[in-house]
Amino acid sequence: MNGAEATQAPAAGAQPYVVLDGVGKVFTSTRTGERETVFEDFTLTVRQGELVAVVGASGTGKTTLLHLVAGLEEPDSGEIRLADGTGRQRIRSPGAGSARNRLGVVFQQPRLLDWISVRRNVELALTSAGLDPAGAARALADVGLAEYADRYPSVLSGGQRQRAAVARAFAVEPELILLDEPFSALDQLTARRLRLLLQELWTARPRTGLLVTHNPLEAAFLADRVIVLDGRPARVRAEFTVGLPRPRSPEDPQIFARHNEILAALG
């Protein structure tokens, strides 16, 4: 908690790292043919080294937002600009293909391959990213799963499986980390432990990240900036800068103060 170790939130002047510029996305129901506008001329910027949390009720397009950035969905209009480590930009827009940064993604479910060991799961992500698979052991040790590396995911607890998913996301040395309701499928105590673990990993090696959650407390605890989203089409209802140094304590009254502000904005 002392000032020397604490990392400050990145300066507001840091370069834009992820930019959604006038993005539109319409879903057409395959059954009814009904068109639903999820995003219309939507703009959002995540600066380098910043962890931005997007909070909103379900159905506000949070997950779609994450899918757009991850390249799992293509925008219908507008463009998504992604900077890489050297500051070069990759542009994703309709018809421009799907340039992708090296991503680490933690989904709500661990999404591990059940038929191979935990270690092998991490190794596959490493080799696919062109990295040395030997890094898997270290990544698993960092999340406290060293002893479980050679087990099948199915023998691990839910929390352990999600730890493995976190290890995989950090192991690939991602330019961008995407967190999609990462701890909402876990019990409260496990979720709290994993949030602390995530903070620890983040403090050790800060990256740029986008966290999508419906939990205002999680957003206030983890993020540098919190964006409250309103749905259909999505628009930014409110924005908060958390501005607290890391490591933070989940009991810090200032976190609760931020949490209350976010709650009020969610209304």
Place this chain on the structure above:
Amino acid sequence: MTHHTTAMAEVRPATAAPPPGAGSGTPPATARTRRTLSRRVRAFGRGALPVAAFLLVLVGGWQIVAVRSGSVLIPDVPAVWSALTDIVTQPLFYDSLGATLLRVGLGFALAFVTAVVVGIAMGRVEFVRRFFEPAVLIGLTVPGLVWALLCVIWFGVSLTNPVVAVALSAAPALTLSIYQGTRATDSALREMAHVYRFSVWTSLRYLWLPSLLPALFSGARLGLSLAWKVIVLVEMFGMSSGVGYELNNQFAAQNVAGVLSWTLLFAAVLAVLEYGVLQSLERRLGRWRKATAV
């Protein structure tokens, strides 16, 4: 799907389990293997007793009918047995069996490769699905006899004839079950593979094939059962070797005991392949599921 296969895997070994103490390569008898052994003995009793009873009724009933009728068209059990042992002791049996298995093996391999490619493509691409759907439906309805006749006409006494006939009869069932398996493959895992940039090869090896395994096995069973039927027909009409050809010879000689013996032996070989090879392969590849049960 998972539950289904595990349930089957639990039931099946009952009939296939070797008698206790068989298998020369058994690992040292730790407490655990002893436990599984005694479980196997119980399972053997549960599964083998009804089978033994059925065989007893069949053989006994047959003998009674044969003796009562006194007809040469219904040979009694000793006559069938002596014909059977006669066949087994001759090299002709092994040559014929080898020829038939080779043809089925090649045809099935052809069907398998085609079905994996087409089935996965059907599951992924709407156009491909619509394109191949009629072909699969037609393929499933056309009787094996028709494939056999057509292939004999087109390819004559070459190896192509049985291979194509087997492939044509097995591929539709295999394709259908692989297509269904592809549809059922977890889209969440596909997204994971996408964001971590799995190569086509990595996806195939670590995502698609393991996910499709249950579908592959059920498709393989169905496809093989169709393949056996068609291979016998092809060999009857258009080949000069193989189990079907020998069956036809026995038929021409009006040797009922011979027909029965060849049929019984062929069925026995199939049972060994099904229970011995397919099932142990399925259990081996499904080891990770066992980890959950421990």
